[in-house]
Amino acid sequence: MNAPLQQSTNADPAEVQKFSDLAHRWWDPNSEFKPLHDINPLRTGWIDQAIGLNGKKIIDIGCGGGLLSEAMATEGANVTGIDLSDKALGVAKLHLLESGAKVDYRHIAAETMAAEHPGAFDAVTCLEMLEHVPDPQQTIDACAQLVKHGGDVFLSTLNRNPKAYLFAIIGAEYILNMLPKGTHDYAKFIKPAELVRMARHAGLDLVSMVGMSYNPLTKVYSLGNDTSVNYLVHLRRSV
Numbered sequence: 001m002n003a004p005l006q007q008s009t010n011a012d013p014a015e016v017q018k019f020s021d022l023a024h025r026w027w028d029p030n031s032e033f034k035p036l037h038d039i040n041p042l043r044t045g046w047i048d049q050a051i052g053l054n055g056k057k058i059i060d061i062g063c064g065g066g067l068l069s070e071a072m073a074t075e076g077a078n079v080t081g082i083d084l085s086d087k088a089l090g091v092a093k094l095h096l097l098e099s100g101a102k103v104d105y106r107h108i109a110a111e112t113m114a115a116e117h118p119g120a121f122d123a124v125t126c127l128e129m130l131e132h133v134p135d136p137q138q139t140i141d142a143c144a145q146l147v148k149h150g151g152d153v154f155l156s157t158l159n160r161n162p163k164a165y166l167f168a169i170i171g172a173e174y175i176l177n178m179l180p181k182g183t184h185d186y187a188k189f190i191k192p193a194e195l196v197r198m199a200r201h202a203g204l205d206l207v208s209m210v211g212m213s214y215n216p217l218t219k220v221y222s223l224g225n226d227t228s229v230n231y232l233v234h235l236r237r238s239v
């Protein structure tokens, strides 16, 4: 059972519970987390190319079982991973024993961490998480508060349009059974322009954006110009 969430936390207990229930399968590359395993080298490489991970102090918000946190630590980053799912964090910590990687995992809300450690990080990552929170603006504000001036913030989420509905919900959840039904709520998907607007509101400027596409025939993900379903943004806090 997950620890009860404080009322002020920008979290949907049902969403956190959903990931807690599956947590034991997080590192199984053929489980419900297969899509995250498949995209992990792509997104880690994109971030590394953008800022050079080696030696950077990074906070990974909504780190779950730690796929991205560990991959960044393996590239030489000093990573703190935070999530509100005790079970996911437990799995992430256990996996460190297996991999030998070093990550500081903590059960704390992004907003609380931001209030306690403003400007403490060279970069913030918050991937595949914004579509699971009640108020993404609040999370993006916390990301902006956590990063130092001139530091980098990386966000990823799902676009909101009929194609994204078809691929991310109908395709992934109902036809290909890649994800459990109910994993995603279409209403919480975020259009790139909305994400950039929320980022600007938080004091973050857009550096670049890249699309992440899945080819159901080859079963291969790739990065490119097509931001119509899944996309990543690189933002920078003004100096």
Ligand SMILES: C[S@@+](CC[C@H](N)C(=O)[O-])C[C@H]1O[C@@H](n2cnc3c(N)ncnc32)[C@H](O)[C@@H]1O
Pocket: 010, 011, 012, 015, 016, 019, 020, 036, 061, 062, 063, 064, 065, 067, 068, 082, 083, 084, 085, 088, 109, 110, 126, 127, 128, 129, 132, 133
């Ligand atoms: C789809 S998983 C993504 C995990 C990881 N970011 C990745 O991309 O590999 C979403 C994660 O967000 C977490 N989560 C949902 N709401 C949250 C919140 N308000 N604060 C922190 N974590 C949250 C869930 O517990 C889950 O671990």
